[in-house]
Amino acid sequence: MSEYRHTCMIRGDGGRVIRAILDRICNKWTLLVVATLDQGSVRFTDLQRQIPGISQRMLTLTLRNLERDGLVSRTVHAEVPPRVEYALTPTGKSLIPPALALAGWATEHVPHIEASREAYEAKG
């Protein structure tokens, strides 16, 4: 059965609702950072070590944006050397289930999609 009557949640307001979230989480690193923080409080260097390929710059930028949007909390401990711990806020945690839904879909369908891609390239 069609779910058309529900897709207004996506299309609503000329797409402004879905765009609001896309603008925030649809970049190269945000979802990976959020997923990594789901284990609890993690410090900067540990995050960088657990997320292969991310640069200091992009980790900083991603964390700042998440903090600014209230999805991640940042705690500075007055020590030497400095220790900064990042953790998901309740809002941040609430993003995990929909993110998992997406990841589940990807896990299930990406193989078929890749096959379709190759077939498409083959015939032109």
Place this chain on the structure above:
Amino acid sequence: MSEYRHTCMIRGDGGRVIRAILDRICNKWTLLVVATLDQGSVRFTDLQRQIPGISQRMLTLTLRNLERDGLVSRTVHAEVPPRVEYALTPTGKSLIPPALALAGWATEHVPHIEASREAYEAKG
């Protein structure tokens, strides 16, 4: 309770799984086009009319990518003037539930996020 034991679906393979889907659906128009096609078979011009702000170029590109990935079917009717109808494939339809999960999250949390943004800007 933490869902950490599940987030491997997001982080798995160094993030390649989640990246695979992000690369395909996280652009300005894809989710809107998919949601619009959930009503059934729609022709090019109708799509453009129902998706405010999309240009011919971007609608074409988005549809081509979706077709190439096997999420959308394209049917050309041999008439004059030409009539082309686009529709979701089963794989395309399967994307609707996770997309709705995301949209639901957005609807629920975006107000709080925007407030957090403004507070962040205010204090610097």
Place this chain on the structure above:
DNA sequence: CTGTATCCAACGGGATACTG
């Protein structure tokens, strides 16, 4: 350890004009 600053290449995407 936890960042900032700068430079730069690649890409997405808008505007516009043209076509079978």
Place this chain on the structure above:
DNA sequence: CAGTATCCCGTTGGATACAG
């Protein structure tokens, strides 16, 4: 009607160097 072709600009993000 349903596209294609070109131009062009803003943003994203990588590399690198520097700093508190």
